Amino acid sequence: MWKATINDTFPFWMSSLQKLQVLVLRSNAFHGPIRQASFGTLKIIDISHNHFIGTLPSDYFLNWSAMSLLGANEGRPYESYMRDRSGYYRDSIILVNKGVELELVRILRTYTAIDFSGNRLEGEIPSSIGLLKELHVLSLSNNAFTDHIPSFICELGSLSILDLSNNDLNGSIPPCLGNLKGTLSVLNLRQNRLSGGLPENVFQSLRSLDVGHNQLVGKLPRSLIHFSNLEVFNVESNNINDTFPLWLSSLQNLQVLVLRSNTFYGTIHQASFHSLKIIDISHNHFNGILPSDYFVKWSNMSSLKANEDLLNESYMGNGYYQDSVVLVIKGVELKYERILKIFVALDFSGNRFEGEIPRSIGLLKELHVLNLSNNAFTGHIPSSMGNLTALESLDVSRNKLSGEIPQELGNLSFLSHMNFSHNQLVGLVPGGTQFRTQPCSSFEYNSGLFGSSLDDDCPSSQQYETPGAKEEEEDEEEEVFSWIAAAIGFGPGAVLGLTIGYVLVFYKPKWFTIPFRRSKHRSTSTTTH
Known part of the structure; x- marks a missing residue:
């Protein structure tokens, strides 16, 4: 149902479909909260670029068992791709990341992905996501998730792509991400409020690391020299001093x-x-x-x-991520x-x-x-x-x-x-x-x-x-300003002075004439003596 301009709420009722493995609602007008559901067989879900809102409960992914124990459920390993019973038709899917369409002509039975990006989801990332041990791709970018990057993400031992960019996450980058150093190839944490330094020895297999537009400090970890697969390294707009x-x-x-x-x-x-x-x-x-x-x-x-x-x-990129x-x-x-x-x-x-x-x-x-x-x-x-x-x-x-x-x-x-x-x-x-x-x-x-x-x-x-011309221009501006200030001061001063003089000469108030009378009296007395 990609780009079908469907205006509806989240179809939680589809969780009753016991064989549903792929659900793609991307780029429609779905809206409202994502109600909790038990998708026991789901392996790929893409609800990106819709208008979903609200928080996800901490146990939201509790019953998504196909992403938790995928290997245990696959009794026939030689059937590596999804297909119908006849074996003639093999399922395909088009995944889109950053405008790039990637068509999986054959869908690996072991391929799992969650893409909730480009919505208005908020609150903490649900802790139950740590149960999805078989998850390969997790994209929660361009939402409003808050709080720390949860340490339970470090338990996703099959994760190869993690994109949490453009959220409101804070705190430090969990050192436990080192648990994923054998599988994680893409880590995108840009446009958050992350602080602290870049941890050592946790990104060994990374092909792309983007932590731009955060509040990271300190020096670059020298362990980066061992990241032989690294193709993209972006630390722009932080406070790194090195x-x-x-x-x-x-x-x-x-x-x-x-x-x-x-x-x-x-x-x-x-x-x-x-x-x-x-x-x-x-x-x-x-x-x-x-x-x-x-x-x-x-x-x-x-x-x-x-x-x-x-x-x-x-x-540049590999597979789903560009x-x-x-x-x-x-x-x-x-x-x-x-x-x-x-x-x-x-x-x-x-x-x-x-x-x-x-x-x-x-x-x-x-x-x-x-x-x-x-x-x-x-x-x-x-x-x-x-x-x-x-x-x-x-x-x-x-x-x-x-x-x-x-x-x-x-x-x-x-x-x-x-x-x-x-x-x-x-x-x-x-x-x-x-x-x-x-x-x-x-x-x-x-x-x-x-x-x-x-x-x-x-x-x-x-x-x-030239610097001299600039200074001369500034002096001229100051001079003009001084003359303007003088003119402004002179105008009211002159008017005020003439007004006071007029009052004193023609009306002769007592507070003004008495001192002069006393002075005149003293002068006369002095002359008499």
Whole structure:
């Protein structure tokens, strides 16, 4: 009943169907609470992306016996797939994760999955879920579950995918998840309120780990160096305070590394990230100079593997779960619910890097997004950037770059967004088609850029923003403000003074004239004596 736009309550009465093994209600308009039911034979349930609400009782999964003792109930192990009695027809199912349809043409008899994601369920995760020893996939993401991550999840010895993202969970990540290190391949805990540090030695078999947008602190566990299967590592938007994890370069399968918006610090020593396709270390406190040959050994960004089957496996992930990432492109945060295997991005923005941009950046020919903005890079923009033929977005704004924009960049036909503003650039702007379509803001506040690529209205925005000019402007503003303040003070003061004078002269109140009379009397007395 997928995408049938059915408007109904949860069909708890289906629990009376003694042979029901697969129930898919995904992407409809089902609503209301999920009433407790005994699904004794159910192996796969997907009620995601509906309007279910309310809390699940702690014993909600108590009688879901097929997910608890599946192995004991399978008397004929050679019948590995679900089918009818004749053996001619084999059941199939389409599971959807992040918009990706995965068709299981044959459903393994031992495959079990619960997907309650994309609803409005709240309260604690039911403790009885720990009874489902045969569960392979558990997705409770995009709900409003609260309290701690329950330790009884650690008892799910067959679990391979755990997605609790986008809830309101708090507390620390349970160290007992180490019990699952032999089976768990995907752990997604992003967008919660988790605190503490990343536990040691609990994620040994992980292929994807995403704990972004929490309140995690401390350092990265050095045990990560042993996670040889790790492909995606995302700790963005936490409070992790550590140096650059150079040692992660030993992970031969690491393809996505996101450290954005933490308090990482220090220099970034040269490393060989052979498999890396996406790296985002923006908005930290990294500093120092990047050597000219810094990117020489980043081979996967130079040329994608020839044996990459891009047609059959176009997105990163395995089976049901597809990896996602949030990147800042064209100044806007964009969430990629699915990561194309051919997508390559590098974001070093918002740090304190200085010196010249490494010439070896030109070796990264598969690069789609390059962001080096908001640093202190000096010198010329390397002409080797003209080799980045796949580049779609380039941002080097808010640095201290000088010289001309390399004319080679005008030949980059895919370059749809660029930003060179707030530097010290001069000379002729390249005349390529892509440059002619850029707004004035992409070139403003430089020493003296000119050329046919700039609109007629652009010259007024090509002011060179110097600290002295900025201070002078602030002084002028303060001066104008002082004169305004003086004028404001003078007006009422003058009116008040004239009014008081008029009253004193013409009406002569006693409180004013008596002192003068006394003074006059004293003066007369003194003269007489």
